Structures are given as structure tokens and as C-alpha cells.
Amino acid sequence: MMKKGSFLGLALALGAVLVMTACSKQEAAAPAAATAVSDAPVTLTVWCWDPNFNVYAMNEAAKIYQREKPNVTVNVLDITDIEQKITTALSAGEMADLPDIVLNQDNSIQRFVQTYPDAYLPLNGKVDLSKFAEFKLDVGVYEGKNYGVPFDNGATATFLRRDIVEQAGFQVSDFNDITWERFIELGQVVKRETGVAMVSTVAGSSDFIMLMLQSAGKWFFDDEGKVTIKDNPAVVEAIKTYKALVDSGVLLQAADWNAYIATLNNGTTASTIQGCWIIGSITPATDQAGKWAVVNTPRFANVDSVNYSSQGGSGWMVFSSSKHPDIAMDLLNKTFAGSTELYETILPSSGAIGTWLPAADSPVYSEPHAFFGGQKIYEDLVDYASKVPRVKYGVFNYEARDVVGRAAAAVLQGASIDAALDEAQKYLEFQIAE
Amino acid sequence: MNNAMKKVRPAVAFMYAFLTLIALVSAFPFVWMALASTNKSVDIVRGRFFFGLNLLENWSALFSAYPMASSFLNSLRNAVVGTIVSLFVCSLAGYGFQVYRDKAKDRLMAVLLLSMMVPFASVMIPLFRMFSQAKLLNTTLGIILPSVSTAFLIFFFRQNSAGFPMEIVQAARVDGLSEFGIYLRIYVPVMAATFAAAAIIQFMGVWNNYLWPLIILLKKEAQTLPIMLVSITSGYTTDYGILMLAVTISTLPTVILFFTQQRRFVSGILGSVK
Numbered sequence: 184m185m186k187k188g189s190f191l192g193l194a195l196a197l198g199a200v201l202v203m204t205a206c207s208k209q210e211a212a213a214p215a216a217a218t219a220v221s222d223a224p225v226t227l228t229v230w231c232w233d234p235n236f237n238v239y240a241m242n243e244a245a246k247i248y249q250r251e252k253p254n255v256t257v258n259v260l261d262i263t264d265i266e267q268k269i270t271t272a273l274s275a276g277e278m279a280d281l282p283d284i285v286l287n288q289d290n291s292i293q294r295f296v297q298t299y300p301d302a303y304l305p306l307n308g309k310v311d312l313s314k315f316a317e318f319k320l321d322v323g324v325y326e327g328k329n330y331g332v333p334f335d336n337g338a339t340a341t342f343l344r345r346d347i348v349e350q351a352g353f354q355v356s357d358f359n360d361i362t363w364e365r366f367i368e369l370g371q372v373v374k375r376e377t378g379v380a381m382v383s384t385v386a387g388s389s390d391f392i393m394l395m396l397q398s399a400g401k402w403f404f405d406d407e408g409k410v411t412i413k414d415n416p417a418v419v420e421a422i423k424t425y426k427a428l429v430d431s432g433v434l435l436q437a438a439d440w441n442a443y444i445a446t447l448n449n450g451t452t453a454s455t456i457q458g459c460w461i462i463g464s465i466t467p468a469t470d471q472a473g474k475w476a477v478v479n480t481p482r483f484a485n486v487d488s489v490n491y492s493s494q495g496g497s498g499w500m501v502f503s504s505s506k507h508p509d510i511a512m513d514l515l516n517k518t519f520a521g522s523t524e525l526y527e528t529i530l531p532s533s534g535a536i537g538t539w540l541p542a543a544d545s546p547v548y549s550e551p552h553a554f555f556g557g558q559k560i561y562e563d564l565v566d567y568a569s570k571v572p573r574v575k576y577g578v579f580n581y582e583a584r585d586v587v588g589r590a591a592a593a594v595l596q597g598a599s600i601d602a603a604l605d606e607a608q609k610y611l612e613f614q615i616a617e
Numbered sequence: 618m619n620n621a622m623k624k625v626r627p628a629v630a631f632m633y634a635f636l637t638l639i640a641l642v643s644a645f646p647f648v649w650m651a652l653a654s655t656n657k658s659v660d661i662v663r664g665r666f667f668f669g670l671n672l673l674e675n676w677s678a679l680f681s682a683y684p685m686a687s688s689f690l691n692s693l694r695n696a697v698v699g700t701i702v703s704l705f706v707c708s709l710a711g712y713g714f715q716v717y718r719d720k721a722k723d724r725l726m727a728v729l730l731l732s733m734m735v736p737f738a739s740v741m742i743p744l745f746r747m748f749s750q751a752k753l754l755n756t757t758l759g760i761i762l763p764s765v766s767t768a769f770l771i772f773f774f775r776q777n778s779a780g781f782p783m784e785i786v787q788a789a790r791v792d793g794l795s796e797f798g799i800y801l802r803i804y805v806p807v808m809a810a811t812f813a814a815a816a817i818i819q820f821m822g823v824w825n826n827y828l829w830p831l832i833i834l835l836k837k838e839a840q841t842l843p844i845m846l847v848s849i850t851s852g853y854t855t856d857y858g859i860l861m862l863a864v865t866i867s868t869l870p871t872v873i874l875f876f877t878q879q880r881r882f883v884s885g886i887l888g889s890v891k
Contacts, residue, residue: 233852463854
């Protein structure tokens with residue numbers, strides 16, 4: 184009896200310790216009562232993820248806002264894998280620990296709002312959204328309401344090695360306003376004359392296909408959210424073009440993202456066609472200073488499209504669990520949607536190019552960039568952004584990208600485009616019906 | 618004898634050459650990682666394989682831009698506490714399953730082993746809900762609790778206890794030692810090698826755990842190392858010098874633990890009781 188008793192006692196003691204720890208934490212974490220008085224100290228929490236980029240930008244925004252509202256403290260956190268965290272918390276219905284404001288990838292704003300319609304607050308009437316590039320606003324619209332304040336610019340461009348194309352007998356301007364067919368022709372000459380591939384990408388990524396589609400103002404879904412892959416001329420043309428890029432030897436496929444960055448830094452590619460945030464990975468190769476230039480993105484020859492597209496980018500959203508939603512929205516309204524000073528501050532030190540169009544009039548945006556041979560690249564990129572066609576990414580954007588990426592890989596290995604897209608369409612419809 | 622030696626020699630030479638090659642291949646990522654932590658990001662991307670002069674800059678950038686010190690301490694605290702508690706619970710369970718063995722307990726063990734097949738992702742959301750309601754988010758207890766008792770470790774202890782001599786247990790009972798005393802004074806010292814092996818396995822598990830800490834640690838101050846490592850790569854631009862230095866530092870505790878316990882680890886895995 185004694186023996187069993189001491190054993191049981193130990194187990195109980197251990198259990199008691201666990202329970203007591205749990206209880207003491209519970210008391211400590213009890214939320215303070217919210218007050219509506221405007222001068223009372225308020226702390227807003229913001230989640231984003233890149234210390235040199237969006238964390239920095241939000242901290243600068245907080246400084247500007249605090250001049251007007253010194254009682255507001257903004258706690259900006261660099262959070263890893265935000266989408267996973269938010270998905271778990273929202274699926275569990277536990278919003279108490281979510282922040283007031285979160286930065287969300289443009290690709291998934293609609294997905295989150297549709298899946299968790301009560302979790303986010305519409306911004307209409309609280310934040311002035313009239314001066315942003317239209318395509319950036321569209322990615323944050325659900326059922327006619329806006330849920331995202333656009334932040335960074337994903338406008339694409341062709342980032343070109345001036346020295347390499349000149350060695351092949353071309354001018355930088357030969358690459359501006361061209362079609363993909365022309366791009367491939369020029370690329371073949373560049374490859375023949377210099378031995379360097381014209382452009383590089385990550386093998387198996389669907390980035391090229393996405394940016395081609397957006398340049399035609401098309402996506403994988405129609406307005407009612409129905410899948411339109413197989414009879415979508417833009418998708419067919421994008422896959423054909425992608426295959427032509429690979430077959431002609433113009434496109435260098437890197438094994439992964441790091442190898443792709445290496446093709447830029449090592450000079451094993453003459454260009455990259457990417458969202459403008461790629462500048463941050465190009466400029467550290469200081470020995471290439473002055474050798475780069477920026478022109479716009481190629482377009483389709485046979486499908487209605489323009490020389491402008493977008494890749495990546497993100498926007499600020501406000502959670503409905505926020506205790507100070509009006510202050511959170513006021514912060515966004517007076518900074519990201521209303522302060523030229525903010526964009527002037529963050530551009531030179533972080534390269535964060537906004538899509539708030541009035542900022543482009545600031546002299547900071549027309550500074551020549553030495554790394555790009557004195558070209559006024561920011562002015563050009565904001566101009567590109569204003570011309571990007573609007574598309575609706577929709578709720579099943581990630582799934583659609585996956586199946587089309589797989590279809591493209593099958594086509595590269597010899598499958599017929601019709602068959603591959605037919606299968607992609609069926610597979611995606613099946614997934615959505617699930 | 619001499620003939621036999623001569624015959625063996627080429628085989629031994631070949632074996633050593635082969636093992637050296639395997640050792641080089643295994644060590645290469647670590648050497649590259651350590652060298653890369655002394656270089657600039659752009660040089661690492663370009664494939665430079667030599668010492669660089671950027672270690673101090675990487676160091677100061679890592680410690681100023683990221684909460685390296687606090688993440689390291691958090692990880693260390695979670696791993697040490699998690700390992701100790703888990704070793705205690707699982708060894709006690711394994712001991713019980715073996716020493717008080719009967720048919721019902723064997724069936725229970727089989728059910729326990731089945732639980733290894735339930736993927737963590739399927740229990741994650743209900744678990745998060747429970748922990749959130751119990752206010753265990755952002756706490757060490759919250760991190761270690763789901764992995765305190767694992768079917769694998771209980772099974773590991775039970776299997777290794779098979780060689781534990783029951784005669785000692787009976788003799789100790791006759792001498793009046795309590796059941797828990799037998800566990801603590803006799804079983805634990807005799808099974809030191811098993812404990813060492815289990816400690817390394819569990820320490821690595823908690824140290825490297827990513828998904829569960831990621832979702833329950835919502836505060837910056839509670840962040841652990843694996844989460845911080847991923848945050849270094851999450852921006853549009855990754856500084857590989859900083860990343861490699863952080864990875865090198867995060868490898869050290871496991872390396873130290875393994876090399877100090879290597880001999881015991883090997884014999885523990887082999888399941889020998891001396």
C-alpha cells in the first residue's frame with residue numbers, strides 16, 4: 184500500500200504543478216479593459232515579416248502617426264509563417280491573440296476574407312483608398328468591400344544586363360515594348376553571341392505563367408468564380424510561350440530560389456523578369472554596379488495584352504478582434520494611404536516602392552539610381568504599376584497555381600497542351616467541389 | 618596467421634577509404650555552413666568555399682536585427698525542461714509496462730503505438746483551441762506538454778527494459794525498497810545508456826520542433842530558434858551570411874550533446890544493459 188501510495192502521490196503532485204502553472208498564467212494574461220477615450224494610451228500590434236522591408240516601413244509609419252497621436256504606441260512584430268498561424272487561430276475560433284493589423288500577401292487576401300468572413304473589417308469610409316493603383320486595390324476586394332490597404336509594389340519589369348546585351352549588338356531600348364516572340368528572337372542572338380542565357384527562373388515555378396496571364400488581364404476564374412483554364416486563350420498562350428522559352432534555350436532553369444539568385448549575381452543570365460522587389464537581390468553584387476537597366480515586361484503577340492504585370496506584393500488588413508479598430512484604420516489612412524513623407528523615407532533605405540500614386544510625384548522617386556546606370560527606375564516602376572491590368576485572384580488561387588504549374592511541367596515533357604489543361608481544369612474543379 | 622593478415626589488409630584499406638569518403642560527404646554540409654558564416658551573402662550565393670572576413674559583420678547584424686540571444690535561450694530552456702520531464706514520464710511508463718507486465722498492458726501498449734500513426738496536423742487545431750482556452754499560449758509548458766509523453770519513447774524504454782534483470786527488483790522488494798525507490802535507485806542508474814540515447818532523441822525533437830511552437834508562440838519574446846531561422850529567409854531578400862551564422866550557432870547544442878554522449882548513445886540504441 185505504502186509503495187503504491189507514494190507513487191500515486193508523486194503523479195498527483197506532478198499534475199498539481201501543471202494545473203497550478205496553467206492557472207497562474209491564466210490570471211496574468213487576463214486582458215485589460217478597453218477604453219474608448221481618445222487620449223488614453225493605446226497599443227496597436229502589427230504582424231508582418233521582413234525586418235528590412237515591411238517591419239521597417241510600419242515602424243516609420245508609426246513614428247509619423249505618433250506626431251499626431253502621441254498616445255498611440257505601435258508594436259510591430261516580425262512574425263514567421265503568418266498565414267499558418269492565422270489559419271490555425273481562425274480555424275480554432277481563437278482570435279484573442281491575433282494582432283490589430285496584419286500584412287497579407289496579395290495572393291491570399293481574398294482567400295482569407297472568404298474563408299473567415301467575420302475575421303476582418305471592411306475599410307471603406309475609414310481609409311481613403313482612391314489614390315492607389317487600381318490593380319492593387321482589386322486584390323483586396325470581396326463582395327464589393329475593400330479589406331486591404333495596398334503596401335508594396337509587385338509591378339514586374341525586365342531587369343537587364345546592359346553590358347551583355349550590348350556585347351550581343353543590341354541596345355537596352357530594343358527590349359522595351361516587345362512581344363515574347365521578339366524576346367525569344369533577341370535572346371537566341373544574345374545566347375549565340377555571348378554564351379549567356381537570356382533569362383532565368385526557378386525550375387517548376389509557375390511565376391512566368393502568372394505574370395503573362397495578368398498582363399492579359401486574365402486569371403484562372405471568371406467573375407462567378409468558375410474555373411476557366413482549358414478554354415482560356417491566355418492560359419493556352421502562356422503555356423505555349425513558356426514552352427517556347429525553354430525549347431529555344433533562352434530560359435535558364437535554376438534548381439531552386441538560391442540558385443536562381445546566383446544566376447543574377449554570377450552573371451550567368453542576361454536578364455530576369457520579375458516583380459520589382461527583386462532589386463533587393465540584384466544590387467548586393469556591387470561589382471555589377473552600372474551594368475543593369477530596367478525595361479517593361481514582354482507581352483503576347485496573339486492575345487490582347489499589355490507590357491505590364493505584377494508578381495507578389497502585399498496589403499495591410501485589420502482584424503475584427505481589434506480592440507481599437509478605428510485607431511488601427513486611422514493609422515493606415517494617415518500613413519500608407521496619405522503620407523508622401525512615409526514613402527519618401529522608406530524608398531531610399533529599404534527599396535519599398537509603394538502603389539500610392541501621389542508618392543510618385545515626390546522628388547525622391549525621380550532620383551537617378553547609380554546601380555542601374557543613372558536610370559530613374561522608381562519613376563519607371565511606378566509608371567508600370569499604374570498600367571497593370573486588374574485581375575481577381577480569387578479564393579482558390581494557390582490551388583490553381585499548383586495545377587497549372589503541373590500542367591506546364593507536363594507540357595514541357597511532351598504532353599499536349601489541350602490534354603494537360605483539360606486535366607488541370609478537372610482536377611481544380613474536383614478540389615473546389617470537395 | 619600471417620597469410621590471413623595479408624588477405625585482410627586490402628579489404629581493411631578499402632573499408633577505411635570508403636568510410637573516409639562517407640565521412641567527408643557527411644561533414645561537407647557542416648564545413649560549408651561554418652565557412653559560409655564568415656562570408657558575405659553575395660559571395661555565398663556565388664559558391665565561395667573559403668574563410669571570409671565578414672564574420673563580425675554577420676555577427677553584429679544577426680544580433681542587432683534578430684532576437685538571436687532570446688531565441689537561443691528560449692529554445693535551450695524548452696529543450697532542457699522538455700527533455701527532463703519527458704524522460705521522467707516516458708521511462709516511468711516504459712518501466713511500468715515491462716516490470717508489471719500483463720496481457721491488458723500489452724494491449725494498451727499496442728493502442729499507444731497506434732497513436733504514432735495519427736499525423737500531428739490533424740490534432741493541431743483542436744489542440745490549439747485547448748491550449749488557447751487554458752491560457753497556455755506563449756509558455757514553455759504549452760510547448761513541451763504535447764510532446765512530454767510520446768509513444769515512441771515509452772516503447773523505446775519498454776524494449777530496452779526487457780534486459781533489465783527482474784531478480785534485482787525482487788531482491789530490492791525483499792529488502793523493503795519502495796516501488797518508486799526501485800525505479801529511482803536501481804533502474805535509472807542501470808539504464809543510463811538508454812536514458813542518454815533517449816535524451817539525445819528527445820532534445821533534438823524539442824530543439825528542432827517547428828510547427829507547434831510556430832502556432833502557439835504568438836509573442837516575439839517567446840520565439841524559438843527554428844522559427845527565427847525561417848524568419849531570416851522570409852523576406853524578399855535573404856542575407857545568407859546571417860542565415861549561415863545563425864544555423865551554425867543553432868547546431869552547436871545538439872553537436873555538443875551528441876559528442877559528449879556519443880558512447881552512451883551508441884550502446885543505448887543497441888539496447889545493451891551492462
